[in-house]
Amino acid sequence: MSQAAxxxxxEFMEGVWRQNxxxxxxxxxxxxxxxxxxxxxxxxxGLATTxxxxxxxxxxxxxxxxxxxxxxxxxxxxxxxxxxxVVDYLIQAISLALYDALGAFIQLIVxxxxxxxxxxxxxxxxxxxxxxxxxLGMGVGFSIGLFALGSVREILGAGKLFGFSLFGExxxxxxxxxxxxxGFFVLGLWLLLFAAWGRWRQRRQGAAKGVTQxx
Amino acid sequence: xxxxxxTLPEMTPPAxxxxxxxxxxxxxxxxxxxxxxxxxxxxxxxxRIALERAVFKVVPGAQAIAEYWALPNGEIAKVxxxxxxxxxxxxxxxxxxxAGRLAGIAAEGAAKGxxxxxxxxxxxxxxxxxxxxxxxxxxxxxxxxxxxxxxxxDFLANFPLEAEPAADGRALAHEIRTVKHGxxxxxxxxxxxxxxxxxxxxxxxxxxxxxxxxxxxxxxxxDTLKEKP
Numbered sequence: 001m002s003q004a005a006x007x008x009x010x011e012f013m014e015g016v017w018r019q020n021x022x023x024x025x026x027x028x029x030x031x032x033x034x035x036x037x038x039x040x041x042x043x044x045x046g047l048a049t050t051x052x053x054x055x056x057x058x059x060x061x062x063x064x065x066x067x068x069x070x071x072x073x074x075x076x077x078x079x080x081x082x083x084x085x086v087v088d089y090l091i092q093a094i095s096l097a098l099y100d101a102l103g104a105f106i107q108l109i110v111x112x113x114x115x116x117x118x119x120x121x122x123x124x125x126x127x128x129x130x131x132x133x134x135x136l137g138m139g140v141g142f143s144i145g146l147f148a149l150g151s152v153r154e155i156l157g158a159g160k161l162f163g164f165s166l167f168g169e170x171x172x173x174x175x176x177x178x179x180x181x182x183g184f185f186v187l188g189l190w191l192l193l194f195a196a197w198g199r200w201r202q203r204r205q206g207a208a209k210g211v212t213q214x215x
Numbered sequence: 216x217x218x219x220x221x222t223l224p225e226m227t228p229p230a231x232x233x234x235x236x237x238x239x240x241x242x243x244x245x246x247x248x249x250x251x252x253x254x255x256x257x258x259x260x261x262x263r264i265a266l267e268r269a270v271f272k273v274v275p276g277a278q279a280i281a282e283y284w285a286l287p288n289g290e291i292a293k294v295x296x297x298x299x300x301x302x303x304x305x306x307x308x309x310x311x312x313x314a315g316r317l318a319g320i321a322a323e324g325a326a327k328g329x330x331x332x333x334x335x336x337x338x339x340x341x342x343x344x345x346x347x348x349x350x351x352x353x354x355x356x357x358x359x360x361x362x363x364x365x366x367x368x369d370f371l372a373n374f375p376l377e378a379e380p381a382a383d384g385r386a387l388a389h390e391i392r393t394v395k396h397g398x399x400x401x402x403x404x405x406x407x408x409x410x411x412x413x414x415x416x417x418x419x420x421x422x423x424x425x426x427x428x429x430x431x432x433x434x435x436x437x438d439t440l441k442e443k444p
Binding site: 066089092157 | 261
């Protein structure tokens with residue numbers, strides 16, 4: 001891989017893995033907990049956010065030399081709100097059922113801190129290509145996080161995945177999982193899992209280093 | 216150049232700020248208008264399909280619908296495209312079967328439930344003068360408890376439910392009421408689900424609130440509504 005391709009890949013993976021908005025930065029929890037009652041809702045919310053994030057970062061990056069720093073926040077919010085409105089109309093045109101299921105959380109993408117955070121911390125300082133790749137990575141990472149929550153909550157809370165029954169007639173749904181507390185339980189468990197895995201990896205690396213030093 | 220001006224940070228001239236904000240507002244405005252225009256037809260079509268589906272679900276045998284206002288003076292009027300509601304008018308949908316005959320009337324009702332307002336669509340059968348059934352339009356009731364109102368067999372057995380407009384044409388002959396589980400004594404009472412009383416009551420109140428005003432108005436115009444317009 002060439003130098004440029006490596007940087008682009010690194011840029012993309014930052015959001016997907018190393019700085020995952022849900023599991024590492026723990027940002028944007030409002031939609032994370034509220035709309036992840038089913039895998040479809042979670043994925044749609046993830047895609048909608050990715051769209052807004054990518055388009056906003058592209059526009060912010062294109063205009064970055066033109067935007068005076070005194071009015072940058074106002075500018076970012078206007079740009080983000082524009083794309084949220086676009087996504088709002090698009091979802092209504094695609095499916096009203098989905099629109100009703102996501103409810104006010106589509107409009108609330110405006111105040112999702114991941115998007116304003118990316119515009120301020122990344123897109124305003126980088127050229128369009130880098131900004132878009134980074135934003136796409138963050139969007140994919142956010143979607144993965146939402147999907148991880150949504151699928152687990154739908155399986156446990158309704159016995160289904162993407163609306164298909166998994167366990168047959170006799171499954172008694174674990175209703176609390178699709179209620180608000182279930183969101184916290186499942187998020188907590190995922191965070192625990194990632195923390196445990198991180199620690200295990202660290203210990204293994206430490207052990208490997210110890211062995212080499214000893215040798 | 217004196218010392219004070221040297222330490223001052225560089226300031227953007229106001230004209231530049233206004234120019235940038237104006238430019239961005241223009242770009243964003245264009246994008247929003249384009250998105251609205253581009254999706255308008257699809258959104259309207261989706262809304263129409265969703266409404267038809269909802270009415271067909273509650274009015275058995277309906278194949279086509281017509282939208283009407285029931286005006287407070289007792290008259291009815293067809294809903295024009297994009298028209299806003301006249302004061303105190305109630306919207307209702309007349310469902311027609313394949314032969315173009317009136318299959319039933321559907322209307323929306325809303326009442327406070329356990330978590331939020333429960334909005335339902337109910338159907339009235341003019342032939343039997345009974346509420347044939349209902350479906351939930353929007354509700355945030357507890358899954359597994361409040362949402363039983365659409366699944367519980369005993370609760371659904373409350374329908375058809377008597378809803379006879381009174382002779383004076385002002386209200387229903389009997390108020391539709393939700394009563395405690397197991398104490399239903401009349402054909403116009405709804406037997407609540409044990410454990411989901413609040414949502415059961417919301418359904419009863421939603422039907423009653425609309426039916427009290429709407430059904431007497433409709434009953435006077437059944438001849439006009441009989442055939443598909």
